[in-house]
Amino acid sequence: MTKLTLTPVDTFFFKNHHVTEAGEDTVMESMFPPRPNTIYGALRAAYIHAHTTFDEFVRETDEHVKRWMGTPNQRGEFQLQYCALTYKQEILLPLPLDYQVIEEKNSLKAYPLLLANDEKPSSLQGKWRLASTRREKTKSSQHQYVSLQEWKHAILHEAPISSLISLSKLVVREEKVGIRLDIGRRTAQKGFLYRVTQGRFRDDGALAVYIGNGPDFSKVKFARIGGENRPWIIQQSEETFTLWDDKEKKQLAEKIKQTKVAKIIFLSPAIFERGSRPRDFDGEKVALPNGVTVKWLTAAIGRPELYGGWDIVRHRPKPRKWMVPAGSVIYVEVEEGDISKLLSAANGMHFTDEGAEEGFGFAVIAGASKSEEEL
Numbered sequence: 310m311t312k313l314t315l316t317p318v319d320t321f322f323f324k325n326h327h328v329t330e331a332g333e334d335t336v337m338e339s340m341f342p343p344r345p346n347t348i349y350g351a352l353r354a355a356y357i358h359a360h361t362t363f364d365e366f367v368r369e370t371d372e373h374v375k376r377w378m379g380t381p382n383q384r385g386e387f388q389l390q391y392c393a394l395t396y397k398q399e400i401l402l403p404l405p406l407d408y409q410v411i412e413e414k415n416s417l418k419a420y421p422l423l424l425a426n427d428e429k430p431s432s433l434q435g436k437w438r439l440a441s442t443r444r445e446k447t448k449s450s451q452h453q454y455v456s457l458q459e460w461k462h463a464i465l466h467e468a469p470i471s472s473l474i475s476l477s478k479l480v481v482r483e484e485k486v487g488i489r490l491d492i493g494r495r496t497a498q499k500g501f502l503y504r505v506t507q508g509r510f511r512d513d514g515a516l517a518v519y520i521g522n523g524p525d526f527s528k529v530k531f532a533r534i535g536g537e538n539r540p541w542i543i544q545q546s547e548e549t550f551t552l553w554d555d556k557e558k559k560q561l562a563e564k565i566k567q568t569k570v571a572k573i574i575f576l577s578p579a580i581f582e583r584g585s586r587p588r589d590f591d592g593e594k595v596a597l598p599n600g601v602t603v604k605w606l607t608a609a610i611g612r613p614e615l616y617g618g619w620d621i622v623r624h625r626p627k628p629r630k631w632m633v634p635a636g637s638v639i640y641v642e643v644e645e646g647d648i649s650k651l652l653s654a655a656n657g658m659h660f661t662d663e664g665a666e667e668g669f670g671f672a673v674i675a676g677a678s679k680s681e682e683e684l
Contacts, residue, residue, distance in 0.1 A: 310390070312548040313352070313526055315516040315534065315541045320483055320507040322536035323347065326615040326629060331489060337505040341480055342394055343535060344616050344632075345577055345668030348518055349389045353378050355532035355543070356387075356524065377524045381622040389668035390521035391550055391577060391657065394454060396479055397513045401454040403636035404473065405464070405574050407609040409441050410448040417448060419470040421463075422609070424570065424640055425680040434592075437606040437640065440680070451611050451634060452476050461552065464574070464675045465560060480508040505536070516541075519550040521666075552656050552673050561655060564676030565648050570606065572675045573597075573639040578614065578632040579661040579670035585610045585633060588662045595641070598665075599654045603641035610637040630663070640677055 325340040357363065357378055361371040369380050379385030394401045404410070408419035422439040454474045455463070463470045489501035520526075531540045553561065565571050582588040585608070589596040596602045611634040618627040643651055654674055661670025 310547070310549040311520040311523060311526065312546050312550075313518040313520065314395070314544040314546070315348070315518060315532065316544070317510065317515075317534075318540045318542060320485075320509045321534070321539050321541075322505060322507045324536050326617050331503075332500050335503050337503060337536075339506045339508065339536075341476060341508055342392075342516070344618075345389060345392050345671075346616070346618060346664060348392050348516065348534065349387075349667040350618070351532045351534040351541075352389070352518070352526075352529075352543075353387060355529050356526065359529045373524075384666060387523045388521035388666045389523075390519040391671040392668055393517045393519075393550075393576070394479065395515045395517045396454075396456075396474065398515075400457040400517060401474060401479075402457060402460045402576055404450055404453040404455055404470065405572075405609070405638050406450045406611050406634075406636045407439055407572070407638040407640075408450055408470065409443060410450050410453065410473070411443060411445045412448060413445075416471075417453070417473045417475075419450065419453070419463075419473060421467050421469070423680040424607070424677055425682065435605070435607055439607060439609055439640075451636060454479070457552075461557070464572075465557060467678060479511060479514050481511050483507045483509060519548075550657065558652055558655055561674065561676045562648055562652055564678070565643060565651070566645060568677060568679055569642055569645070570677040570679060571603070571641055571643050571648075571651060572677045573641065573660060573672050574675055575633065575635055575637045575660070575670065575672045576657075577635050577668055577671040578616070579637070579672070580616075580630055580632055580663040582662045584631060585613065587660070595639075597651070597654070598658050598660055599650060601643070601647045601651045603643050603647070603651070606640040606642055608637065608639045610634075610639075632669075 323340050323343040325338045327338050329337050357366050361374050365371055369375055377385045377387045407422045410417050410419045422441050425440045427436055427438045485507050486504050489498045491498050526545045529543055534541045594602050595605050613631040614634050615629050616632050617629040620627050657673055659665035659670045660672045
């Protein structure tokens with residue numbers, strides 16, 4: 310499998326979903342990290358630019374480019390598996406949202422929530438809840454990251470996480486003020502002053518893009534990513550994203566066999582047709598992409614986020630859709646005979662109703678415990 314390391318040459322800017330009209334809005338809101346489809350589109354455009362011209366791409370004359378990158382109206386075979394943040398060459402994963410973040414001695418620490426049975430009358434569906442015994446003031450679990458090794462140790466042993474990395478530790482914000490220029494008159498246009506917040510990695514930050522199926526990118530040296538088409542350097546290597554080794558998968562199997570409960574942890578945002586519920590959820594059970602049907606117990610799903618984009622072919626905005634954020638967790642009950650098949654997707658599957666080829670809905674499997682006490 311191919312891994313592409315993307316390193317920005319300068320500052321970067323990724324615009325959020327808010328509409329900005331030049332001359333009316335003076336502030337452009339930014340977001341980070343970028344959506345998977347932003348990276349997918351940038352790599353697609355960079356490959357086309359390196360191997361042919363956009364005119365030939367539109368005329369569909371280059372069969373090699375057409376095979377991988379498709380046509381203006383149809384996607385090719387190019388598939389993005391997962392896009393991760395890296396810091397000092399180490400992969401960072403989003404903090405699972407079934408962790409409670411608490412401030413202790415001027416630092417943040419995350420504690421796992423407990424899956425507990427709740428037989429009390431309630432308007433909530435199901436009888437399983439995620440609960441905590443801690444009473445301290447809670448901080449948001451979103452936009453917190455954990456190094457790969459600590460993430461694995463915590464999930465395997467259901468242990469607290471003490472080394473949280475917030476986005477502010479990774480990226481420094483730089484305010485930029487600009488004004489639209491009248492190219493013909495070589496003057497600034499009145500009423501078009503704007504402000505934008507750009508980002509810059511503090512120390513050796515990058516994006517690691519794992520390609521599920523794709524061509525050789527060795528001749529593609531740069532990709533223009535985000536606002537103002539800023540260049541990012543591309544470095545290709547052969548590397549597979551593997552979360553669990555065989556020994557760890559055995560541990561997961563033993564725990565799931567003992568409790569009959571597994572967790573589906575989303576490492577990238579997912580798009581579900583029914584908001585926070587996937588298309589194949591019937592109110593009690595859900596069919597996973599690998600064919601296993603499991604019982605939905607409960608979930609820790611973060612605040613939904615909107616995504617959109619610009620349709621280059623039709624010259625108009627793409628339809629906006631809600632996303633389940635990265636870090637969301639679904640707890641499911643598994644039949645013993647399905648454990649092996651479920652764990653065949655332990656190192657990653659695309660659990661989304663849309664955009665799987667762009668890297669949406671990349672999720673991994675883990676074991677989970679039940680609390681013996683009722684709420």
